[in-house]
Amino acid sequence: xxxxxxxxxxxxxxxLVSVLVFFWAVRNGQYDDMEGPAHRILDDxxxxxxxxxxxxxx
Amino acid sequence: MDGEQRxxxxxxxxxxxxxxxxxxxxxxxxxxxxxxxxMAPPPDAPSDIDxxxxxxxxxxxxxxxxxxxxxxxxxxxxxxxxxxxxLIEKALGGMPxxxxxxxxxxxxxxxxxxxxxILALSQIMQRLAALGYxxxxxxxxxxxxxxxxxxxxxxxxMGFAGFGAMNIMWxxxxxYAGSFSGINIEDRHFFQWVSCAIATPVLFYSGGPILISxxxxxxxxxxxxDLPIAIxxxxxxxxxxxxxxxxxxxxxxxxxxxxxxxxxxxxYLEALARRNASSATLRLLELQPRMATRFTENGEERVAxxxxxxxxxxxxxxxxxIPADGILIEGESHIDESMLTGESRPVHKHxxxxxxCGTVNGEGSLTMRVEKxxxxxxxxxxxxxxxxxxxxxxxxxxxxxxxxxxxxGITLLLSSLTFLYWVQADFDVALLxxxxxxxxxxxxxxxxxxxxxxxxxxGVAARYGVLxxxxxxxxxxxxISHVVLDKTGTLTEGRMRVTDIQALSERNRxxxxxxxxxRHFSHPLATAxxxxxxxxxxTFPSSSKPQLLAGLGVGARVETRDDSSEVWIGNRRLxxxxxxxxxxxxxxxxxxxxxxxxxxxxxxxDAELLGLLRIEDQLREGAADLIKEISRQGxxxxxxxxxxxxxxxxxxxxxxxxxxxxxxxxxxxxxxxKVREIELLQEAGERVLMAGDGINDAPALAQADISIAMGHGxxxxxxxxxxxxxxxxxxxxxxxxxxxxxxxxxxxxNLVLSLAYNIILVPAAMAAWVTPVFAALAMPxxxxxxxxxxxxxxxxxxxxxxx
Numbered sequence: 139x140x141x142x143x144x145x146x147x148x149x150x151x152x153x154l155v156s157v158l159v160f161f162w163a164v165r166n167g168q169y170d171d172m173e174g175p176a177h178r179i180l181d182d183x184x185x186x187x188x189x190x191x192x193x194x195x196x
Numbered sequence: 197m198d199g200e201q202r203x204x205x206x207x208x209x210x211x212x213x214x215x216x217x218x219x220x221x222x223x224x225x226x227x228x229x230x231x232x233x234x235m236a237p238p239p240d241a242p243s244d245i246d247x248x249x250x251x252x253x254x255x256x257x258x259x260x261x262x263x264x265x266x267x268x269x270x271x272x273x274x275x276x277x278x279x280x281x282x283l284i285e286k287a288l289g290g291m292p293x294x295x296x297x298x299x300x301x302x303x304x305x306x307x308x309x310x311x312x313x314i315l316a317l318s319q320i321m322q323r324l325a326a327l328g329y330x331x332x333x334x335x336x337x338x339x340x341x342x343x344x345x346x347x348x349x350x351x352x353x354m355g356f357a358g359f360g361a362m363n364i365m366w367x368x369x370x371x372y373a374g375s376f377s378g379i380n381i382e383d384r385h386f387f388q389w390v391s392c393a394i395a396t397p398v399l400f401y402s403g404g405p406i407l408i409s410x411x412x413x414x415x416x417x418x419x420x421x422d423l424p425i426a427i428x429x430x431x432x433x434x435x436x437x438x439x440x441x442x443x444x445x446x447x448x449x450x451x452x453x454x455x456x457x458x459x460x461x462x463x464y465l466e467a468l469a470r471r472n473a474s475s476a477t478l479r480l481l482e483l484q485p486r487m488a489t490r491f492t493e494n495g496e497e498r499v500a501x502x503x504x505x506x507x508x509x510x511x512x513x514x515x516x517x518i519p520a521d522g523i524l525i526e527g528e529s530h531i532d533e534s535m536l537t538g539e540s541r542p543v544h545k546h547x548x549x550x551x552x553c554g555t556v557n558g559e560g561s562l563t564m565r566v567e568k569x570x571x572x573x574x575x576x577x578x579x580x581x582x583x584x585x586x587x588x589x590x591x592x593x594x595x596x597x598x599x600x601x602x603x604x605g606i607t608l609l610l611s612s613l614t615f616l617y618w619v620q621a622d623f624d625v626a627l628l629x630x631x632x633x634x635x636x637x638x639x640x641x642x643x644x645x646x647x648x649x650x651x652x653x654x655g656v657a658a659r660y661g662v663l664x665x666x667x668x669x670x671x672x673x674x675x676i677s678h679v680v681l682d683k684t685g686t687l688t689e690g691r692m693r694v695t696d697i698q699a700l701s702e703r704n705r706x707x708x709x710x711x712x713x714x715r716h717f718s719h720p721l722a723t724a725x726x727x728x729x730x731x732x733x734x735t736f737p738s739s740s741k742p743q744l745l746a747g748l749g750v751g752a753r754v755e756t757r758d759d760s761s762e763v764w765i766g767n768r769r770l771x772x773x774x775x776x777x778x779x780x781x782x783x784x785x786x787x788x789x790x791x792x793x794x795x796x797x798x799x800x801x802d803a804e805l806l807g808l809l810r811i812e813d814q815l816r817e818g819a820a821d822l823i824k825e826i827s828r829q830g831x832x833x834x835x836x837x838x839x840x841x842x843x844x845x846x847x848x849x850x851x852x853x854x855x856x857x858x859x860x861x862x863x864x865x866x867x868x869x870k871v872r873e874i875e876l877l878q879e880a881g882e883r884v885l886m887a888g889d890g891i892n893d894a895p896a897l898a899q900a901d902i903s904i905a906m907g908h909g910x911x912x913x914x915x916x917x918x919x920x921x922x923x924x925x926x927x928x929x930x931x932x933x934x935x936x937x938x939x940x941x942x943x944x945x946n947l948v949l950s951l952a953y954n955i956i957l958v959p960a961a962m963a964a965w966v967t968p969v970f971a972a973l974a975m976p977x978x979x980x981x982x983x984x985x986x987x988x989x990x991x992x993x994x995x996x997x998x999x
Contacts, residue, residue, distance in 0.1 A: 142386075146386075146390055149363060150363060154359075156359065157355065160359075164348055164355070169351060170300060170344075171300040177282070
């Protein structure tokens with residue numbers, strides 16, 4: 139059981155790191171717009187495809 | 197366009213398309229078709245964009261950065277979907293001098309950073325306007341910025357509680373397993389202390405605001421919802437701490453943490469929904485032009501609007517906003533007064549007529565004399581009305597709020613009675629029993645009863661296209677006794693359409709000739725005729741020399757394949773002036789149309805009358821059913837309109853025919869009349885639901901107990917409302933009312949459930965029968981019951997939809 143005395147502080151440390159990452163993310167505005175970015179990632183792909191098509195056409 | 201011929205409804209759309217095409221962004225149309233079939237027409241571009249380059253105007257919202265670039269936030273009207281975001285970002289990002297352009301889809305904000313030496317702000321805004329988006333700079337440091345900070349702090353607290361809840365669960369699993377299969381005393385002790393170490397910061401950091409507000413409510417003896425939450429959490433925490441120090445067997449740190457986490461999640465979701473609440477008046481303020489052109493002895497000068505004084509003479513160019521209230525002293529024009537009246541039809545103004553600040557000038561160049569400025573203008577009065585109504589509006593009193601004070605009082609009383617009774621026997625038992633009472637009544641279920649029901653109700657509504665902006669409104673919907681409806685844009689479609697064509701000869705020729713002339717004009721009647729031509733798949737013959745006869749009609753020379761003719765379109769007075777004979781039958785038809793609130797437009801070619809078009813703003817599909825349904829439910833109906841009494845009377849006639857109870861119709865109302873009408877109803881003891889869509893409805897929407905805005909309407913009206921109908925389907929209003937009733941019913945059931953739980957278990961706790969393990973099992977059970985019952989709302993509403 140003595141292994142637990144090392145594991146539990148380790149767990150809390152990991153948890154604290156994740157909290158810090160979360161705080162950083164909030165402060166950075168990651169949670170300000172919950173919808174736009176989800177679409178944005180698709181948009182850039184689309185545009186590349188379109189350009190490819192244009193390139194091939196020309 | 198790409199070698200293909202395309203048709204556009206107006207030159208505005210053509211320009212937008214040209215800009216998009218030139219920027220190489222054609223795939224916008226592709227993605228538009230994929231994502232969204234319907235789109236409202238873009239808002240009019242402000243004509244006075246250049247004012248935003250003046251330093252005195254800029255200092256209000258632009259920040260200079262260290263590297264010489266400028267930063268500003270713009271509020272963008274007309275963002276519908278992700279395609280808009282894409283279009284704006286790509287179109288602006290491609291301009292030289294732009295460092296950053298980021299659109300926030302949820303809030304319709306554009307964050308801009310640019311180099312002022314390369315690019316002026318007005319050029320950026322011009323570009324946006326060319327794309328069809330009206331942008332208004334705004335200052336982030338005001339109330340909205342504060343609100344955002346508050347929400348972030350709430351998110352921090354929720355995230356921290358979530359972290360605590362996740363970690364403490366691991367330890368609790370070890371403890372629960374230990375209590376069944378045996379555990380070392382030292383290990384148990386260690387686990388308990390670790391739990392305590394996690395729970396303590398969660399209680400004081402995440403639960404901090406709740407504790408503070410509970411303390412405040414104790415001091416002022418006003419028992420709010422925070423008090424039982426705080427008592428439950430603190431009592432459970434103190435008991436667990438005491439047990440830990442005593443070396444006792446059972447602790448409930450995990451309960452404290454998860455409870456706080458769930459409460460905070462609920463509060464965060466609620467805060468998200470009302471994030472934009474404060475900006476309605478801000479948007480209204482932005483309707484006010486900032487600059488005006490003033491006549492002086494030696495010519496004209498551009499001045500800031502706030503420097504204007506009564507008596508100044510101003511020039512108003514076509515398309516400009518009127519900068520102050522005043523009198524027209526030279527020229528004539530049509531003025532778009534939809535801001536005041538809600539009517540989309542521009543009003544013809546001539547010398548001596550009054551002009552209102554913020555309304556938009558049409559085709560003529562005008563000279564006006566300023567009468568009132570600043571806070572005396574009609575627009576300023578609307579802003580004031582909205583602020584006043586928002587401030588004075590009584591909050592919907594939640595059912596739970598009414599019960600909580602009693603609940604807290606009784607709990608405290610019972611707990612102290614228990615302590616007093618047992619203390620005679622044994623102090624330890626007394627303390628345990630008293631705490632057990634507090635923990636058992638731990639108002640998880642009570643605290644969750646309302647938020648859960650509202651969260652589920654809001655979710656069901658969103659899926660059905662009804663956006664609930666204010667959760668409390670759902671509860672308030674159930675006791676509405678009077679419904680006030682705005683006419684234009686709410687009951688009717690809010691735009692003109694050709695509904696009938698009476699041709700004396702060939703129908704298509706009539707339509708084509710009319711379209712060819714009207715293509716030169718942007719009046720709503722012209723737009724309606726052009727739309728009708730396109731809807732029939734006809735082409736526009738070429739035309740030249742368009743003329744406008746104010747108050748009469750329009751004309752042009754139209755060249756078709758076979759001939760060329762002088763075409764005139766307008767009212768009977770125009771035909772008379774042109775010497776064209778209008779037969780008796782036609783004259784009668786015109787009169788009938790006009791008496792039925794339509795517009796009769798006569799079309800003539802080369803002194804020969806071709807026929808007439810009936811153009812009107814039609815009732816929305818479902819409007820008649822809505823009236824029927826509302827009156828069936830026994831609610832009163834009032835119809836408000838900025839339109840003339842004659843038109844309103846006709847509408848009353850159509851609608852009243854459907855139902856037994858008469859509808860009250862009040863015509864010619866100004867924004868303040870609408871508010872007063874609602875206040876009068878409220879004073880008479882009615883609970884008022886208001887549905888509207890325009891800027892002129894905003895004060896009334898803010899004043900009503902519950903308000904519903906149309907999804908296609910102005911942003912200002914949506915921000916003043918509790919509920920927004922996406923797709924503007926008024927037929928959903930009865931559905932929303934039913935949802936409100938169902939939600940309230942569920943809240944009642946939940947409260948009964950959680951109170952029943954207390955009535956059964958509290959006596960047991962008072963008798964010191966409740967063992968800690970039993971309490972730990974019973975507590976989550978009550979919460980689960982409440983949550984499960986709330987989820988049933990979805991099933992009830994689905995049932996209702998299918999019937």
